[in-house]
Amino acid sequence: MAEALRDLSKPIDVPLLDATVAAFYGTGSSEERHAADQILRDLQNHPDMWLQVVHILQNSQNLNTKFFALQVLENVIKYKWNVLPVEQRDGIKNYISEVIVQLSSNEASFRQERLYVNKLNIILVQLDVLLKFFPVAAYRNLTLQCLTEVAALHFGDFYNMQYVKMYTVFMLQLQAILPSGTIPDAYANGSNEEQAFIQNLALFFTSFFKNHMRTLEATPENRAALLLGIEYLIGISFVDDTEIFKVCLDYWNLFVLELFEAYNQMERTTAKMVGLQAQMVQGTVDGTLTAVQQRRQLYSGPLSKLRTLMICRMAKPEEVLIVEDENGNIVRETMKDNDVLVQYKIMRETLIYLSHLDHEDTEQQKLSMQLSGEDWSWNNLNTLCWAIGSISGSMVEEQENRFLVMVIRDLLNLCEITKGKDNKAVIASNIMYVVGQYPRFLRAHWKFLKTVVNKLFEFMHEMHPGVQDMACDTFLKIVQKCKRKFVTLQVGENEPFVSELLSNLPATIADLEPHQIHTFYESVGQMIQAESDNTKREDYLKRLMSLPNQKWAEIIGEASRSIDILKSQDVIRSVLNILQTNTSAASSLGPHFFPQISQIFLDMLTVYRMYSELVSSTISEGGPFASKTSFVKLLRSVKRESLKLIETFVDKAEDLPHLGKQFVPPMMDPVLGDYARNVPDARESEVLSLFATIINKYKGEMLEEVPRIFEAVFQCTLEMITKNFEDYPEHRLKFFSLLRAIGTHCFQALIQLSSQQLKLVMDSISWAFRHTERNIAETGLSLLLEILKNFEASGFHNQFYKTYFLTIEQEIFAVLTDTFHKPGFKLHVAVLQHLFYVVDGLTEPLWDASTTPSQYTSNAMFVRDYTIKLLSSSFPNMTPVEVAKFVDGLFSSKADLSNFKNHIRDFLVQSKEFSAQDNKDLYAEEAAALQEKEHQRMLSIPGLIAPNELQDEMVDS
Template sequence: MCIEWSNDETVFRSQRPLLNKANLTLVQVLKQEWPANWPTFIPEIISASRTGFNVCENNMSILKLLSEEVFDYSAEQMTQAKAKNLKQQMCNEFSEIYRLCYEVLEKATRPSLIVATLQSLLRYLGWIPLEFIFETPLIELLVSKFLTPPQYRNVTLKCLTEISSLGASQYDKQFYTMFYMAVEVINKIVPLSTDLRTAYESAGSNDQDFIQNLSLFLSIFLANHLKIVENQENKELLINVHLYLIKISQIDEREIFKGCLDYWSRLVLELYEEIQQIPISDLNPLLQRSFATTFSTGGALDPDILANYPLRKHTYTSILSSLRTVMIEKMVRPEEVLIVESDEGEIVREFVKESDTITLYKSMREVLVYLTHLDVVDTRAIMINKLAKQIDGSEWSWNNLNTLCWAIGSISGAMNEEMEKHFLVSVIKDLLGLTEMKKGKDNKAVVASNIMYIVGQYPRFLKAHWRFLKTVVNKLFEFMHETHEGVQDMACDTFIKIAQKCKRHFVAHQQGEAEPFIDEIIKSLDKITSDLQPHQVHTFYEACGHIISAQPVKAQRERLLQDLMRLPNMAWDAMMEQAYQNPELLTNGDNIKIIINVLKTNVATCSSLGAGFYPQLARIYANMLSSYTAISHSMVNEAQGNPIFTQTHRARVLRGIKKEILKLVETYISRAEDLDEVVQNIAEPLLTNILDDYQQSQSQFREAEVLSCVDILVNRVGSMIPDMVLGILEKVFECTLDMINKSMTDFPEFRVEFFKLLRTINLHSFSALLKLPDQIFSKTIDACLWAAKHDNREVESAGLSLTLEIIDNVAEYNQPEVANKFFKAFFKPIIGDTFYVLTDTDHKAGFKTQSQILAKIISLVENNRIGVPLYDEGEASVGTSNSDYFRQYLSTSLTNAFPHLQQAQVANFVEGLFRLHRDPIKFKLTLRDFLVQIKEFGGDSTDYLFAEEKETELQEKQRLDRERALKVGGLIKPSEMEEEDS
């Protein structure tokens, strides 16, 4: 049909979408029938291609689609064995496809046919043997005939890029020749003297695509074959292609820049590693001492030291200097910066974080750190020169100042301490001068935000220079009175960052000071925070909490905490006194705001101070719990005369108080160090007041935060108080389950917290679960399996994980009768519901845990860990082993569920599961293949192959990346370092 429609000129021209659909359908058929049932397909399509231009052009589209389906989209669409078989078959027959493509490119003159052929060839180039490419004149044909004409140049450049991604040392000469020829042609199309940034802005889409494809070609070729080009005598080519990439990197198009950045990241890392690999014994004594000093301080090496030592980096001196300028001028906003320029040209507060920008910043920051290590003097000179141009106005703009300061902040730790000191003092001095020089709130806000960002990035410098640290913090306090949008937020955020990294310096009695700086801050607290919004005040208190936590003397720490909380406690005491006289005053509108604000202040301080917060919590704890109960009763009373009360603003703010009380208790318990203190003084009053209220309240008056709070409590002390945990379950289990088991949508926040709590109890107080009555325990398992079918991913994950964790605990429990009773009752429901979600595409997200559940149960059966028959009387003959019964049960269940499968397929699948249950990777691949087979009719019964998991590889890569980064000064941001403050 495809051939017939192609031969019909009218259909071929006017019905292309229909023909494309037919092509795709044919390829889907081929995936099932070729090569086993249609072994002659490739010879047939090649033979047909020689019968007419239209047929040939359409057949190129079919071959392109076939390659895409087999090589690019086969995951989860074909079994591993089938995908391997098709790829092998394609490789076996590619010579015929290649000859057809070459013949067309050599002889054809019809543009649409040439483009279709190039596009088809492109899909095969990535995996064909290199001898096909280099032992024929394909490269010369592509470069000489198709690289220059505008209608072919983009797809041709993509073909050359695909070839560049391949590699084999025996073809180094051919790769270099290809590159040399291509660059010569490119230089005629786009001379090196061209201002690519301007050219790109004025170019049409085809020419813009060409520049983007050019960047990919150059960067991918150099990434794979740089040494080949470096080893040639033609250094002009090496420098020129890098100049092309510099010019392309200057274009204002993020995706193009990101492509270039990948290559720059690779290059600077290689050049840096070359320095690290220099044998110190090869250097003279002066250089040896310099190396030792540099690497012990983590700073960059002075380039003059290696001026006479032969290094690759010397070849790239001018390129690297230009690259530093590019990185500085294009640096994107770090996530710490909250003040941005809007599309309307106004300075505003940023509220939404752009994950793409954060990722790009990280990559650019790494490149600039390496560039600094490669030549710290040049990096510093460029930055100081650009800052001078901000001062004299020749390059002044918000964007130029921002990118420069973001770049300065990004290289923290990449210089040695002495150099960093002089550099940073000079930068901050100039920026403070710029603050005084510039008029207008917007200008001042931009400069202020940059000062705050930079000082927040250099804790090492601040720790070493107390006077400067104090000056900087006092400047932040000044900015806290600046009402321009975003400045106060950033001042508070910077203060807390400095407080975290330099906290011991605030509590130490510094030379020349009358008292520790924290005492001075607390005494002036009211004045410092007078212009801040409540949420900013809370950040300020959190920062002070970090500082107070560094005070090693308990009495001093408690005094500082008491002084810090003086104002909130005065407000709290006044509220409690009024409430004692008249409980109704507790829920007065103005009083509610005060109480919530005081509670939030306590939460903020507790979150940073941690265990040291106990004296303050003990001071307000009893009143806090009483207030919780009083507010609950007040809400119930008000709702009696007002059916829609729970939807009112008043109800929301009253619930806000309850939530903050729970949050404070949860925050402290999560940080507490004296767990006996938690058990004796925190747990019992909490459970008596909060859980009784939760159990007795109607569902609309319950708070999901109660479940979260007791979850933390069980997590910390559950193993110490199993009877209390049983009491928790009795008070929350049935009433919560009754709320969420009516539908999949009601009370979503309760669903998540409920299963988190059950998982925690299972993990930390499993004995409490076993003490539940059989009926309640059965409901727990039912709830787990029900959650595994949930459309909420978090609930689904919690249900699956809890099922697996309960199975693990039951299996490891030291009483075999517990396991026997459990598996006898729940074996079939667990297996049935696990296969239900496994074969439902809506639950693909749970695949890993689903497979773990099945593998665990198979393991228990195969290792005779279940001491009673899993089958009921009459289901199997007496004496049948659980292993044999499980195989038969699984085969029968799957055959009934999927009658279109062959018996051999089901048998092979079940046997594969039992054979491979000890190998998680192969076990999961067996399941994946089965999920493909159940969508097919009459598939192959031997379709199994096994490959490695990507997830494990990714985790290992992240671990190695961090280990590598820790060895390079400045590569890990100061805020991400785990070292103790000093």
């Protein structure tokens, strides 16, 4: 036997080797074990034995034999691996890699061979395979990520420790071959294979740290290897590759969040302990605090580098409108990049946590050379300012003030000393972004606020693409947060800023486009709205509107002499621009806009009537295609803007309903009558939304007007929208919004309808909630629920339910069990609960006594049978017992909405109709609750929700 095994000129006899190994580990005589030991020693020392390793591993079923072969391989690796031919080394590495992947591919094989896999993993590290196998095309995508994931799922503490040992060995090898500081350059100058290796390193480190960081933290020697690995990952994060950075960023976000939450919890615990004298509790808390502080100290160096990383790589926020194109030119952004916005959100959140962990270090990351111009570049300044803006609210006010004084002064100075339009445009956009993110600072520093706003006025004359838009948007954002400052007489000023602004208004807006002027008027309207003195406010409003009013008076004056002047396209555009300017101011001023709208209202209705008649005659003469001409579109734009202006004022004038209501009677014929008389293509959907707003605002006071509204819009609109689900999309939602307003606030008007008219209303509601457009279906369901509740409280409920109960139930179950209507689940449940709840209180039988047997003694008994038959036909795969159990559950849970909802949801999920679908819509309420909980968590962390996303204006300091 010994001689047969020692002849290695041919493939070794694996069964014979298995027997020898078994003899060595067996229970035989000492002579047999000694003989086997001698054979194995001779084989292990044979210079050609390593050539048999793959053959043994492939053919042996004995784990001890495989370990013997791997021991042979380890000796070769240790003493003469580098002198072996490359093809032989690659062959062994590839084979071991294949075996690991194969055995780790499913849980069963892994569990069975886990000791063998573990040994192979160690061999992989010893082979330096992570650094050398990437040029082999078949294994470029192989990393230790799969191994660490398997370890996290299946290995206990012992195996975690083994992986930590492997990791420390790997780090020693990696450090010798690829120093961490060289990674960005190595990637930039590397081959495809070398770049792929660095990409896989990112995957390895992030996966390994997620699963083993706590184990690495446990001992000093492992901590050193851990910090070294973090250094490598930070270096990889600086690599100029978006996909690699995303991998690293996702991990850094989790890492920093975990550290912050522990630190935040420590601070809350400390606060709770103030005043407590319980020594044992205090000792426990002290131990926890020490552990948290030690971890924070352990990572202080890497965290500082992470702050630098976030600043250097900060993504562009949504508010920044100018970008560098592929030719290196500064242009206005034409399309939002959603990937960049998502990346900004993650980076901003990460930097907020980093700021809370060490505010001082965050402040020191300001890169003064960049702001002084010594390290000037567009990208460097952009990312720095985006980062500065992103941490607004995370510092205490005193520190934030000190920080911002320096930043804004340096930016303004940089703008003064820098030459070149593109350079100035970049600096301007950054100034506007930063100041727009710090309303608290601006409110507390009037001189800075005034300087910033005047600088924005300068930028409004800058013709570089995007600068004017951003100046107007930033002005609006600042005014929304600081409006009281502009109407208050500040120390050292002769008049409130708003008065000074209004005096210079023509010059300030001289170079702005119409849409920018509208934003400007909305901003100034915000200021005027903050003025509490009625006389001053009306004077400011008059001065603000003097320019558009002057132009309006000229047009109306000329029209009084020759009506044809209103047909000029230039005049139509002027009218449209004036109305849009009024709408912008009205949106800010609300009820305080009354003096202005009163001044132009009747003339506006006259223009509306004339343009409407012109549209109708043009379409009548030219046919459907006439509605697509630029002339008709322009006329209709004026009509729409007129309606929008009235709706905006009514919507904002809720505190003074008598002001808005007086505008309703004059509109009845010019607006409602025009809608009824017009051809369908000339009917403005804004008429429907305007009267929905009016009814929602004035509620029961509009009851007398509802019949006329109903007569003017109901039948003709239904004829437009019920032919299919596509035509007149704007009319659809607005029609049902109007119907909902009537059903909610003027329900008495529905009761007064004839049975034919009420049936038409109910049919239209059913048509709405069967609609595949989510907003329309939701509006129809909400309207149905309102009507059901109102009929329940009226004296007509028996008659109503006798007519519509079964139809409504059938229709609701149809959409409830249709996967296209899953977003309506919450309202479906609410309607069904209402039906099942009211059925016991109905005194009229719901069945037809002339066709239905008289075995029913109650409506509940009848509805139970009816529902079982209805659902049995819809779900033939379910047994009658299952259906009956579900229906009985509806009756037993009808008094508890939560249980009722869960019962229906369980039924849908268990049915075959829904089992293979994405059912997140069925859990939308729970998801919303989680979102609200997350929102509250974010509110509790200063800066995590940006100050400009909070309420418009906090109390001025």
